[in-house]
Amino acid sequence: MAASGAALCLTAVTLTGCGAVGGLTGDNEVTLRVVAADYGDNPQNSSAAYWKGLAEGFQKDHPGIKVEVDVYSWSEVDAKVAEMVKAGKAPDIAQIGAYADYAAAGKLYSTAELLSVKTEADFLAPLADAGKVKQTQYGMPFVSSTRLLFYNEKLLADAGVIGKDGKGWQPKSWADLEAAAKKLKGAGVTTPFALPLGREEAQAETMMWMLAGGGGYTDNEEGYSIDSADNVKSLEFLRDKMVGQGLTGPVEPGKLDRQAAFEAFTKGEVGMLNGHPTLMKQAEAKGVKYGMVPLPASDGSPQPAMGVADWVMAFKNGHREQSGKFLDYLYQPKNVTAFTDKYDLLPATTSGFQAKQATTNGSAAQLKPFLAALPSSRLYPVGKKSWAGVSEDIKQKIGTAVQPGGQPAKVLEEIATAARAADKG
Template sequence: MKGRYLSLAASGAALCLTAVTLTGCGAIGGLTGDNEVTLRVVAADYGDNPQNSSEAYWKDLAAGFEKANPGTKVEVSVYSWSEVDAKVAEMVKAGKAPDIAQIGAYSDYAAAGKLYSAEELLSVKTEADFLGPLADAGKVKQVQYGMPFVSSTRLLFYNEKLLADAGVIGKDAKGWQPKSWADLEAAAKKLKAANVPTPFAVPLGREEAQAETMMWMLAGGGGYTDNEESYAIDSAPNVKALEFLRDKMVGQGLTGPVEPGKLDRQVAFDGFTKGEVGMLNGHPTLLKQAAAKGVKFGMVPLPTSDGSDQPAMGVADWVMAFKNGHRQQSGKFLDFLYQPKNVTAFTEKYDLLPATTSGYQAKQAATGGSSVQLKPFLAALPSSRLYPVGKKSWAGVSEDIKQNIGKTVQPGGQPAKVLEQIATAARASDPR
């Protein structure tokens, strides 16, 4: 969910695997002896440590597919979210695009004519099972090229004990309901006075700066695009959102010892599970991580600047198939990937939201375990706002945000100037 919607990354090195033997990552998918086809797949790692890396899921998936489809081998390379998009871009530039990629953006490759459409790949049943808003977000000029893999929405997590100890809530109180940014500022000040190392974590590092930024923009009444879906990155509400972070949060020492531009999301999550972070924006994967460490936490929508209702941010991560001459084999593999049992296996492992109707209905019906905690995330999904992933320029704009947005909240930072620079480049790359 480059939003990701969604995405926890811990491993820095690629994990290259097949269901049978390990092979070199640099091999090009093609025919291997006796007309056997090898599909090369690149995927993102959603694990937060080597023990729960996504490698195991893809290894099992590849083994199951190979057993059901003799003559087709599947070679998967799993990269951390901090590098997977760049790795695929390098492969494409070198003329060695993978057959299938599960990454954060698809539209630039679709616009360049490098991808098969969903209709060319999937069975009617699989194609029809995608949640409508996510399927629509996967379209370029009304043709779907991006297939949603998993989705998520975001909520504000808070450590109940830390807030109680700081006097923000009563010792036995639950259900804290901050309404505005002023409430967050007041709570963060109390946490600081109680010597909490990081009252409010604001991860604007490379891992997912574009998501953290969008959450604050939406909560301030802005967003990356306007109602006409034109870029509005430098709008007045967006400038004010970053000025709030610069002046009220960073400027008052409420965001901890690491400056936001150098703080990655997983590091912030780790701080929360260690009891060192009072509040932060998080997605469903934080549920399991916090529970595993015994952290008692609450979740609420991120308050808006003035207490008015604003949409939450939704994220989807994407699957795409490159035109490498293996359309039939890639389509079969994708139909297998989207079988309900395989969708459920992945979303359950990482506490993510499904991208399919069948998976969504199953999650809604669930009443036990972490599924209960997933209900507020599910409730926010239908009306959430996603990245402008249908724009071919989005991948470049997202990278620009990752590289530069942290500067806006530094002491003396200039949000208006930086956002204007990002917006000018975005509009130039996306003429309407």
């Protein structure tokens, strides 16, 4: 998600200094300390405004509970929470990128201990399942997104891939992607297909291709299957057919980050790439006309898309009841919709999902293809406390697998072996 600025610390009424520890502030008054991530990319659209309004609304209905919220950029929020936990000053509630380590350490309340039955049942099933450790849900999905294949309508039309109107392209297999990329290269397009396997989000790009190739990071029993035959074939396709034929542009995939690929797309230098909803606004701001379709499977068979979720968790600070009330309020449909509308993200609840589906205006209508992919999407194995380390291993090594002369089977075996050892440990 977008990261910007330093921490913004606020209460429901006024700005406060950072670092205050929530606790009893009166005979019958409790202060909840909340840490959240900033989804804005400048001070004007910072998430601090959303959390301030949310806290104010909650306090009006619950006069005995005060709420302080610290909003940090995505580049530092996970580390900030880790520091607080290590110092014995964990926040009551955190909205960050991962929860499994804290759940495995016994530091979190389960959702059953916190939420009303109505709220707990409202989470979309794939997201709720991803929030579980050993069949118990600790992570509450906050917002989500799926990925689609974006294409530059003008570049594909000029290359003869689609008609001059630039509409209606629907590749059926990877052979179609290869053929389109070759035409784009022949037409002089700098990067026919951007393949960002750099550190920023290599684990996401890799997972998209693995799923489309019939594989994935885990098997049906949720054991790591990173080195499966299907995954090897997927990376061999990228190595031989895309990178090997010069269809992925001048920057090595292992050195290309997601945002750099997005920026190149908005400059008209990229014909195709996998993207999330954020790219819509970036492309529109630069006047780029684009289409969006699901990334086809290698052989055209139906395969799930990749989904991503960010997480809310509540630490065992003795404020279980108060935290539960605040979380029930956070997940009310009006509050979910207010946030997802502001940042063009997908909701994590059934009620929010239905509200988005019913909307036909503006950016909400453009989100419909992403929404359609969400219910059956596959997420990272975030319920494994080993996942953070495995993700880092993928970021460091996966780019070498697809470069000319790369060895996908060897690289995937190395990552898988370390992943299984970490999982057992």
